[in-house]
Amino acid sequence: MTYFFETYGCQMNKAESASLEQLLLARGWTVSEYAETADLVIINTCSVRATAETRIHGRLGWYSALKKERNGIQPASNHREARPCEVPVKKLTLVVTGCMAERLKDSLKRDFPVVDYV
Numbered sequence: 001m002t003y004f005f006e007t008y009g010c011q012m013n014k015a016e017s018a019s020l021e022q023l024l025l026a027r028g029w030t031v032s033e034y035a036e037t038a039d040l041v042i043i044n045t046c047s048v049r050a051t052a053e054t055r056i057h058g059r060l061g062w063y064s065a066l067k068k069e070r071n072g073i074q075p076a077s078n079h080r081e082a083r084p085c086e087v088p089v090k091k092l093t094l095v096v097t098g099c100m101a102e103r104l105k106d107s108l109k110r111d112f113p114v115v116d117y118v
Contacts, residue, residue: 001029004038008056009046013098017044020097036066040093045100053100057112063094064114093117 003024007017020042021031032038043059046052070092095117096108105118 001039002032002037003029003040003042004032004035005042005044006035006059007044008052009044009048009098013044013046016098017042020044035063038092039090040095042095042097045096045098047098047100047103056096056100060096060108060112060114063092064112067092067094067114 003021005017005021007013024040029040035041041063043056045056070090093116094114096112096115097118101108101118108115108118
């Protein structure tokens with residue numbers, strides 16, 4: 001199983017992501033270079049600044065398109081780098097954690113059904 005992290009915000013969020021990563025590695029998970037090929041994506045959020053929340057909402061929209069693409073519904077645009085030509089189709093699990101997730105848990109679940117766990 002593979003994972004991919006997106007971490008927004010302060011040093012505490014970076015440290016929390018590193019701790020979560022160590023737990024995944026200890027359980028045999030491997031890091032994915034691309035979100036598009038990961039089995040699990042964890043978005044560690046920040047709500048200190050409105051710009052961070054806006055970016056995260058945009059990313060959730062992008063992940064919604066990616067999940068649809070994996071189900072053969074529509075293509076998702078690329079975010080960071082060119083992805084490999086052949087991407088195996090597999091289920092994506094999306095987790096949102098961090099202070100924004102804590103503060104907006106109910107609205108994230110309601111407004112972004114793409115999110116599997118908050």
